[in-house]
Amino acid sequence: MTVYAIIGGTGLTQLEGLTIRQALHVDTPYGAPSGPLLKGVYAGHEVLFLARHGHPHRIPPHQVNYRANLWALKHAGATALLAVNAVGGIARSAGTGGFCVPHQVIDYTYGREHTFYEGELEHVTHVDFTHPYDEGLRQRLIAALREEGYVHEAQGVYGCTQGPRLETVAEIARMERDGCDIVGMTGMPEAVLARELALPYACLALVVNPAAGKSAGVITMAEIDRVLGEGIEKVKKVLVRMLLG
Template sequence: MLAIIGGSGLTQLSSLEIKRREVIRTPYGEPSGALTFGMLCDTPVVFLARHGYGHTIPPHQVNYRANLWALKEAKATEVVSVASVGGIRADFGPGVLVVPDQIIDYTWGRKSTYFEGTEEPVHHIDFTEPYDTRLRQRLLAAAAAAGQHAFDGGVYAATQGPRLETAAEVNRMERDGADLVGMTGMPEAALARELGLPYAALNVVANHAAGRSSSEHSIHFDSIEAVLQDAMIRVRCVLEQLCKV
């Protein structure tokens, strides 16, 4: 069963034929909200709003471990993350869709593994390619079939939040090789890998990153909502097509 984690701009799937909602308890506390089970294009899907259904949980306080654990308990077999990001690369402007292929983690202090404590053995995962290759390709194929262009590849920089970045920080990330900047990609991707859940992301560029183009001197929040409203319509088309392929 496909699991979809919705970020800013995607707190619900309007085309999801809802069957039930279920609160799942985990050893790691409460998930961001109840899981919504339903059918999307005749395919079973479970949906979770990462920031809560009222968008009340900031990125650094999301219980990523509980979220992924709950999806695994719900019999999810793969996870697609939808998240809004800032575009660092010049051609990653507002409204662009990207299926990233790499991550740089700048977060700190987040609970980032299931294997910790004196009773747990040390556990290392291979994270050379943080996103599942097959699921990435299916996302790209779904975008093409839906008539939506999505860039194949990009380096996602995960920052702590909830504040946005300074121009100097974005300059540093660009020197490090980052193309996109967001706040929720880690430890979500690593936890999915620990649980053996294929994981891929569909990123929506909401704005140019700090110090870039129209964001050279400040981020214009008034335009972000309009960008996301339009982009999420296209994201839903991609997700619907993903359920058909």
């Protein structure tokens, strides 16, 4: 039986409707995860939930201990990972309030602990990362979005920046030239660490603002919070629909 781990991003620090059976405080070789792993039942399925930024929301993207988070989830029994990410929209099709289920990623981050394969190794290991997201999980998320009737893009390129600051107009223009459709700060190294642990991984991205230069005004946290408040309720419905399907 598949045990899904849901990794909640900005706006999803707790999962209402989750019947919690156990809060797991897992020690890892990489330090402490962002918080306790909540093990329970959601939409009739055994799931694990972890708030990527902690609860309350306190850990910035560049300081998330991605290795500890992923190692802990696998150690606790997760066999597939569903990541929820708040992102900015670069492509015209990535409108605010809509969703994207990315099929590719470009990593612009630096200085993050991005692999389990380092230190005193018996041999060098390279993982194939041609297709960073699991296609089966992607298609299930897309089907759930379609069934709920939510505006979404069934593919896209996720550009992952360092944060915690937002990007400049020139940086977004560069990313657009590179082929990015959405921009976020937490998609990497999470995706590649999942691949190194052989855990199927997919991303449900909620577009919470136009990227820099893609609207007439400046980006405000008040507007992002407003979109998050509406969008997270949709996220929960999509997750329930997927699990029930």
